[in-house]
Amino acid sequence: MDREEIITASYRSLAHLESIFADESETVIADARYGFIAGLVKDVVKKPPIERLTLSDQIDMLVINRWFGLPLLLAMMYLMFQFVFRLSAPLMSWIDLGFGRLAVVASGIGGWEGSLLAEGVIGGVGSVLMFVPPIFLLFIAISVLEDCGYMARAAFVMDKVMHRVGLHGRSFIPMVLGFGCNVPAVMAARTIENSKDRITTILINPFMSCGARLPIYVLLAGYFFADHAGLVVFSMYAVGAAVAILMAFGLRKTLLRGISSHFVMELPPYRLPTLRGVLTHMWERGRLFLKKAGTFIFGVVVLIWLLNYSGALEPIGKAIAPIFIPCGFGQWQAAVSLLFGFLAKEVVVGTMGTLFAAGEGVLGQAIATQLGWSPLAALAFMVFCVLYVPCVATVATIRSETNSWKWPLFTIFYTTATAWVAATLIFQVGGLFLG
Amino acid sequence: MRDLMPLAMVGPGCTVQIACVRGGMRLQRRLADMGLTPGVVVSVLNSQMPGPVILNLRGSRLALGHGMTMRILVRTV
Amino acid sequence: MVVALAGNPNSGKTTVFNNLTGARQHVGNWPGVTVEKKEGICRWKGRSIRIVDLPGVYSLTAYSPDEVIARNFIVEEKPDAVVDVVDASNLERNLYLVVQLLEMGAPLVVALNMMDEADSRGYRIDVERLSQLIRAPVVPMEANRNRGTQGLLDEIAKVTDKEIRIPELIVNYGREVEEEITKLESRISSAGDLAKRYPPRWLAVKLLEKDQQIVEVLKAVEGG
Numbered sequence: 001m002d003r004e005e006i007i008t009a010s011y012r013s014l015a016h017l018e019s020i021f022a023d024e025s026e027t028v029i030a031d032a033r034y035g036f037i038a039g040l041v042k043d044v045v046k047k048p049p050i051e052r053l054t055l056s057d058q059i060d061m062l063v064i065n066r067w068f069g070l071p072l073l074l075a076m077m078y079l080m081f082q083f084v085f086r087l088s089a090p091l092m093s094w095i096d097l098g099f100g101r102l103a104v105v106a107s108g109i110g111g112w113e114g115s116l117l118a119e120g121v122i123g124g125v126g127s128v129l130m131f132v133p134p135i136f137l138l139f140i141a142i143s144v145l146e147d148c149g150y151m152a153r154a155a156f157v158m159d160k161v162m163h164r165v166g167l168h169g170r171s172f173i174p175m176v177l178g179f180g181c182n183v184p185a186v187m188a189a190r191t192i193e194n195s196k197d198r199i200t201t202i203l204i205n206p207f208m209s210c211g212a213r214l215p216i217y218v219l220l221a222g223y224f225f226a227d228h229a230g231l232v233v234f235s236m237y238a239v240g241a242a243v244a245i246l247m248a249f250g251l252r253k254t255l256l257r258g259i260s261s262h263f264v265m266e267l268p269p270y271r272l273p274t275l276r277g278v279l280t281h282m283w284e285r286g287r288l289f290l291k292k293a294g295t296f297i298f299g300v301v302v303l304i305w306l307l308n309y310s311g312a313l314e315p316i317g318k319a320i321a322p323i324f325i326p327c328g329f330g331q332w333q334a335a336v337s338l339l340f341g342f343l344a345k346e347v348v349v350g351t352m353g354t355l356f357a358a359g360e361g362v363l364g365q366a367i368a369t370q371l372g373w374s375p376l377a378a379l380a381f382m383v384f385c386v387l388y389v390p391c392v393a394t395v396a397t398i399r400s401e402t403n404s405w406k407w408p409l410f411t412i413f414y415t416t417a418t419a420w421v422a423a424t425l426i427f428q429v430g431g432l433f434l435g
Numbered sequence: 436m437r438d439l440m441p442l443a444m445v446g447p448g449c450t451v452q453i454a455c456v457r458g459g460m461r462l463q464r465r466l467a468d469m470g471l472t473p474g475v476v477v478s479v480l481n482s483q484m485p486g487p488v489i490l491n492l493r494g495s496r497l498a499l500g501h502g503m504t505m506r507i508l509v510r511t512v
Numbered sequence: 513m514v515v516a517l518a519g520n521p522n523s524g525k526t527t528v529f530n531n532l533t534g535a536r537q538h539v540g541n542w543p544g545v546t547v548e549k550k551e552g553i554c555r556w557k558g559r560s561i562r563i564v565d566l567p568g569v570y571s572l573t574a575y576s577p578d579e580v581i582a583r584n585f586i587v588e589e590k591p592d593a594v595v596d597v598v599d600a601s602n603l604e605r606n607l608y609l610v611v612q613l614l615e616m617g618a619p620l621v622v623a624l625n626m627m628d629e630a631d632s633r634g635y636r637i638d639v640e641r642l643s644q645l646i647r648a649p650v651v652p653m654e655a656n657r658n659r660g661t662q663g664l665l666d667e668i669a670k671v672t673d674k675e676i677r678i679p680e681l682i683v684n685y686g687r688e689v690e691e692e693i694t695k696l697e698s699r700i701s702s703a704g705d706l707a708k709r710y711p712p713r714w715l716a717v718k719l720l721e722k723d724q725q726i727v728e729v730l731k732a733v734e735g736g
Contacts, residue, residue: 002703003730009699010719013692017720020688023473024460026573026721030467031474032685037607044642045603048634057480057496064481064489064498156487156498169500193576263500264465267489268522269601269629274656280530460722468571470605493604 056269060153069157076150077176080141088133092215095133099126116305119354124301127350128293135211136286138180142173143281147273152265159263165245166252168192169263171201175244177285178208179237182394183292184285185210186401194261199407200251202398206390206415207244209237212345216385219349223364224378232379240386243418292393293346300343301350308354327384327420328377328427333370338384344391376434380427388419442479442488443504450478451509458506466507469497476512513672514562515554516585518613519597520606521568524625527655528597528664529565556665564591570605572612574725583725586618587710592672594618595664600630600637600652614646614682617711621667622650623660646682685717692720706730 017025062068099122107118145151151173159169170192177185185205192198214233221232252258307313317332320339324330333355341348349363356366367373373381389395389412399408439454453475456463470493471477480496481489488504490497499507517532519525533552550565566585567578574580586594596613598606613620622643630637643650649667653660684690696716701707706715718726 002699003706006696006699006703006706006719007727007730010696010716013696013720014722017688017692023455024463024722025689026460026464027467027473028689029685029717029721030464031472032689033608033611033683034467034470034472034475034604036683037604037611040607040642040645041604043645044638046636054633057491060481060489060496064487066486152498159500160486163500262462262503263487263498264469264503265498266469266522267496267498269496277527464573468573468608470608493602495602495605 054269056149056267059270060267063150063153064156069153070161073154073157076145076154080138080145081179083141084134084137088137091133092130095130096126099123099129102126112309115309116302120302120305123305123350123354124298127301127346128290128297130215131211131289131293131346132286134214135180135289136282138211139177139184139282139285140278142176142180143278144273146173146281147271147277149268149270152267156263156265156267163263165249166197166256167201167245167248168194168197168261169265171197171248174201174205175208175241178205178210180211180285181289181292182206182208182210182390183397184288186394186397187288189401192261194258196252196256196258197261199402200248200256202401203251203407203411203414204244204247206394206411207240207247207387209240209386210345210390212391213348213385215346215349217382219352219364220367220378220382223368224373224375232382236382236386239383239422243387243422247414247418292391293344296391296393297344297346300340300347303343304340304347304351304354313355323420324423326428327423328380328431329371329373329384329423331371334381338388341385342389342392344393345385348385376427376430379430380423383426384419384423386419387422388416390415439508439510441505442490442499442507442509443482443501445479445482445488445509447479447482450476450512452476452512454508454510456507462503462506466503470495471497471507477509513559513593514564514589514591515593515595515668515672516589516591517563517565517595517597518582518586518609519568519595519623520570520599520602520609523568523597523599523602523606524655525568525597526565528595528623528625528653528661529563531655531658531661532561532563532665554665557669559669561665561668569609571608572616573721574723580725583616586613586616592619593621593668595621595623595668597623597625597655599626600624601626601633601635603630603635603637610646610648611682614648615711615714615717617714619671620648621664621671622646622648623653623655623664624650625653625655625660627652627660628654628656689720693717696720 014025017028021028063072103118103122103126106122107114109117142151145154155169155172158172162169162171171189173191174185174188177188182205185208186202189198189201189205192201217233217236218229221229225232304313307316313336314332316339317336320335321330321332324335324338333352336355337348337351340351352367353363356363356370395408395411398411399405402408442451445451453471453473455473456466456471466472475493478491479488480491486501488499490499517525517529529550529552532554552563552565554561554563564585566582569576569579569582572579572583574583585591594613596610598610610620610622624637624639639650639652649671651660651664651667653664655661685693693713693716696719697712700712700715715726
């Protein structure tokens with residue numbers, strides 16, 4: 001009762017104040033605070049007579065420039081990806097090779113123990129570690145850009161573009177992070193205050209092809225498109241980003257209608273990043289990936305081993321495979337790989353390897369001959385991988401970040417449906433053109 | 436009585452005084468939290484009309500999107 | 513002993529946190545890279561201090577979830593000390609948070625960080641006088657180079673050894689507003705338990721700021 005009276009009394013006070021002042025009471029109060037502060041600062045701080053244009057401001061004249069800003073941003077992104085992919089490729093194959101050798105040694109033990117050790121344990125650990133280079137390198141690059149202050153400008157430059165599709169300038173970072181791992185990327189959306197902007201950013205994040213899917217493209221593009229492999233891999237990322245933007249646009253017009261919130265951001269001065277800072281940042285995000293990897297991937301690899309050993313994989317696959325016939329890959333091996341891809345994208349290639357008992361070198365050939373895939377089918381499969389449901393860890397993260405079950409469930413369905421439609425279109429329409 | 440104009444139309448290098456913010460309480464409060472209150476003097480560092488604006492506000496740099504800058508009315512000083 | 517770490521984004525708060533706890537943390541200067549509540553332990557002079565890193569906020573007016581988290585922690589958990597990390601080169605805006613913390617009656621220590629940046633801009637800050645005027649300790653620091661951390665810990669220890677501080681009349685909001693504040697304040701003081709939970713003057717000002725979260729808290733807490 002007391003409290004009701006207090007609230008009512010406050011409303012009376014507010015009405016009174018608003019009748020006196022032209023502004024809202026909040027503004028009057030904020031103003032008074034700032035007035036006090038201004039007086040305080042005058043008393044306590046001596047500033048030089050003329051506030052020079054700082055070095056940061058001068059750099060910004062270029063970086064945020066209307067004509068120069070966006071091209072510069074694209075150049076930075078391009079450099080970043082070059083850095084990540086060029087450095088990680090040799091590292092990844094090196095790790096893969098090492099663990100491959102280890103597995104051979106282990107399987108020499110023989111029996112199911114040897115197999116479990118070789119394919120299950122070593123295979124599992126190996127496949128987790130193999131992804132550390134690209135993901136961690138990407139996070140290092142992003143940390144450097146954040147720490148030096150450039151990312152704030154990037155969000156600013158992107159805002160105009162993002163606004164047109166119903167996203168926010170701050171949606172930019174989560175999207176770029178998604179190229180590494182979707183789990184920290186979805187969490188990074190917390191910086192977006194408007195909940196509709198934020199949920200949209202989260203929902204489209206799975207289309208940003210995470211590092212775990214790269215081996216799928218490398219394998220298939222490498223075999224089926226040899227000379228144009230690089231271009232095909234790049235186009236997978238492009239397709240993902242394009243669909244993300246399209247979906248953002250669609251979502252904002254339907255389920256998440258509303259005006260995008262305004263862009264206000266402080267631009268901190270440019271700073272030289274410290275090694276400690278960059279590594280700390282990288283670890284913050286990288287460790288989320290490792291946590292998920294260490295739990296899921298490892299567990300899934302052992303599970304697959306078990307199911308394979310017991311011969312249960314084939315019937316499972318055969319039950320699901322018919323769905324993928326129009327997409328061009330209606331074989332049980334493909335279905336099984338995709339199914340496990342829901343648990344962890346990292347295992348798609350590994351599952352294929354297990355099913356064909358083939359190492360990476362000959363896996364492409366094994367797929368082509370045993371599944372009878374054409375380059376078109378491989379393309380459809382890759383596109384399906386770009387777009388379909390993200391790994392369980394990401395779905396779980398979506399659940400905790402949106403604090404609901406409806407969005408993660410929606411994500412599962414709408415991403416898979418999009419993937420199916422896209423893959424089918426590519427395979428069927430492509431089939432018409434290729435005769 | 437000096438004329439009011441939107442911040443969006445202020446050219447770079449100019450110094451203006453914030454008159455008022457046309458918008459909901461949330462927006463006004465958000466801006467106030469960042470230091471943008473009626474009466475404060477700011478200088479425009481960078482402006483891309485139509486487009487975002489960067490202000491020198493109480494010693495820090497604030498970037499504002501176009502929608503915002505149309506709603507912030509200022510007067511020249 | 514629990515110490516909360518508050519401050520604007522980009523004020524170097526996380527560097528201070530790292531220096532105090534030796535734990536790994538973001539030194540993000542992209543505004544608002546919020547992560548979950550970060551805690552760390554600082555061992556100092558035989559004591560174990562629990563440091564809680566609050567989300568970087570510009571204000572405590574409950575505009576965003578970050579602000580609500582920061583505010584609730586200070587009001588509900590009542591930490592033994594609140595360190596507000598202030599960017600000395602951006603004093604005006606950073607002081608907005610300091611003032612709000614003082615109004616809350618928080619046991620405040622101001623960590624005046626980035627002194628080197630302020631220096632390079634030619635600012636000269638009279639730290640003594642600032643401390644006098646706001647009636648709270650002010651510790652100049654350069655967290656990047658881990659300078660000032662010991663001094664900060666000294667002041668934290670002093671603040672936690674004192675009794676609960678009563679909020680001083682920091683800001684005069686003008687005659688008309690002050691009149692309304694006084695009216696509300698006396699009503700709040702008479703609602704016994706409410707006055708024990710929140711400083712009455714602070715609550716009154718929040719109500720006049722139409723603080724939605726406060727209104728909801730008042731409505732929720734039943735009984736008399």
